[in-house]
Amino acid sequence: MQKFYGLRGLKLNIAIAIIAGTDFALFGYDQGVMGSLLTLKSFLRYFPEIDTANPPPGKTTSETSNIQGITVGAYTLGCFFGAVATIWLGNILGRKRTIWTGSLIMVIGAILQTASYGLPQLIVGRWITGFGNGMNTSTVPTWQAETSKSHRRGQMVMIEGSMIVFGVMISYWIDLGFSFLEPSTIAWRFPIAFQIVLALLILALIPGLPESPRWLVLKNREDDALQVLCALSDLPPEDKKIQSEFQAVKDTVVEMQKGSFRDCFKMNENRNFHRTALAYVNQMFQQISGINIITYYAATIFEQNIGLSPFLSRLLAACNGTEYWIASWFAIFTIEKFGRRSLMIFGAAGMSMSMCVLAGTTSSQSEQMGIAAAVFLFVFNSFFAIGWLGMTWLYPAEITPLNIRAPANAISTTANWIFNFMVVMVTPPAFANIGYKTYIIFAVINATMVPSVYFFFPETAYRSLEEMDEIFHKTTTLFGEHGCVKIAKEMPHRYDKHGDLLIPYEETEEAQLYAARRRSSVAVAEARGNGVNGEKKDTVEYRE
Known part of the structure; x- marks a missing residue:
């Protein structure tokens, strides 16, 4: 077989994006598949402990909502531990082998879930699946960022974000379609099992794609790294652009190759702790925005909070996922034009407004209020898709230095999953106890994200990963005249908007x-x- 399947240049970059996108579609599918199953009678027959609408004898709604939160959240808790494991495994295994191992673990977890006849097995299967996904989501953005050109990196990684929603959308439609097979257990077993198909595709194709050239240099495999850089740009080794890029990567690696997990918390010349904190907070913001209230519980909200029929609730959830996916494409074509900061601020402001409207429209039940609430579930998803969906898989990989990029991105991904778990866990009890006021909490959180991004998050658009090191070398304060935001705004770019070398x-x-x-x-x-x-x-x- 030819090296990298015979692909070079843009075609090779697209191939990497497809596999990375498939992995994130798998991630999105796992997030969305359970939502529409929670009200399915054939599903609740085997797992009555999580039936919040009709609690089993001796159980209250509050108790079943807690158990439902634990069941759904077991997946995100597994993702958290998978991300933690990657802190140490990431630089040992390399980007590709970590993704391959994570995908294999996901297959094992999916098999356990599909074969479940009791709640404990289902919870364990979800935890194992999550563990593999945590490894993948900690690694795929880094692999993608380290094999992309600076002028295409944002677009390529934002495609990953779109693929997350594509996976969510597919899960909703499969859930809806197989719900017609009730009362057969195929109605819920097949949707859970379908994720295995995506995982097997990754397992089959990723071995033939290139490893990160930066990781190869880190492991003293310079010839392999140069070969990868040449293939990614479809240029010969002696080309000036290749030599400049290779020397920049090599200098950075040689200078930083002694980095370790503990270095993530050092405020040294590279401002490691500052950059790790930005990556961590960026991931945290995505989750505490409240997106997974809708992703995990869309059909449940439509049915139990807005009062729609089971079929209409699943149909609207599927339509919501479809519109969510369509909206995500806006970011793909604007991420480089408007930059990371503008989209994050725009998304947070829109999400805060949407949550305010949702609080008002769900405070009392009527047909008009129900329609308005349903509409703004769509609106919230649109703002999130544009501003935050793919951003947290792009920004942490761009902001962190090479020597701690794997552990720092794993640390930031733990924020994604632990706060994801928190939101998924508290949502059923919150709706059971404070109802519409749940939305008010998230409206305030989203509003505070706007000034936070403006003052603390530097722009990374059109910057090579090595340029970000230079920006932070010049940074001496958190914000202001000598802060990274101001320096990033004023420092000349090495590459233009088409990826051509300027300096x-x-x-x-x-x-x-x-x-x-x-x-x-x-x-x-x-x-x-x-x-x-x-x-x-x-x-x-x-x-x-």
Whole structure:
């Protein structure tokens, strides 16, 4: 078989995006598939403990809502532990092998869920599936970012975000279609089992795609890294652009290859802790926006909170997922034009407004209020799709330095999953106890996200990953005149909007700094040698 399936340049980048997108479609499918099954009679026959509409004898609505939250949340809790494991496994296994292992674990978990006849087995299966997905979602954005060109990186990773919603949409429609097979258990077993198909596709195709060139350099496989860079750009090794990119990657890796998990918490020259914190908060913001109130519980909300029929609730959930997917494409074509910051601020403001309207329209039940509430579930999803859906899989990978990129992205992904778990866990009890006021809480949270992004999150559009290092090397405060937001706004770009080189790497301050350090290291080594031979020993000690 030809190297990288015989693909080069844009075709190879598209192939990577397809596999990365398939993985995120699998992620979205897992998130959405359970929502419409929670009210299915054939499903509740085997798992009556989570029936919040008709609690089993001796159980209250509050108790069953807690058990439902645990069952649904077991998946996100597994994702959390999978992300934690990747903190240590990510740089050991490499990007591709971590994704392959995570996909295999997901297949095992899906088989356990499909074969469930009791709640404990279902919960364990969801936890195992989540563990594999946590490994994947910690790694795929990094792999995608490290194999993409700076002018296409945002678009490629935003496609991943769109694929998450594509997976959600497919899960809703499959749930709706198989609901007609009631009372057969195929109505819920097939939708759960379908995720295995996506996982097997990843397992089959990812071995032939390129590894991250930055990870290869980190592992002293420079020839392989150069080969990957050439294939990704479809250029020969001697091309000036390839040599400039390779030297930039190599310099960064050589300087930072001693990084470790503990380095994520150091406020050193690279401002590791600052950048890890930005990645973590970015992921946290996505989840505490309240999106998974709708993703996991859309059909339940339509049926139990708005008062629609079971069929209409599942149909609207499927339509919601479809519109959600369509809206996600807006970000793909605007992420580079408007930048990361603008879309995040726009999305947060729109989500806050939508939550306010949802609180008002669900405070009392009527036909008109129900229609308005249903509409604004669609509106909320649209704002989220544009501003935050793919952003948190792009931004953390862009903002973190290479030596801690794998552990830092795994740490930030733990934020995604632990806050995802929190939202999924508290949603059933919150609706059971405070009703429409649940939306008010999320309206306030989204409103606070707007100034947070404006003051603290630097723009990364059209920046190479090495340029972000340079920006933070110049940063001395969290915000203001010497903050990363201002510096990122004013520092010249190395590449234009088409990916063409504007400033050769060797002409940058960063390259000159590394060159000076190399010369200094050589001088010190030579001086040490002189000291060993009994010459200039005092001078060596002084220089060191």
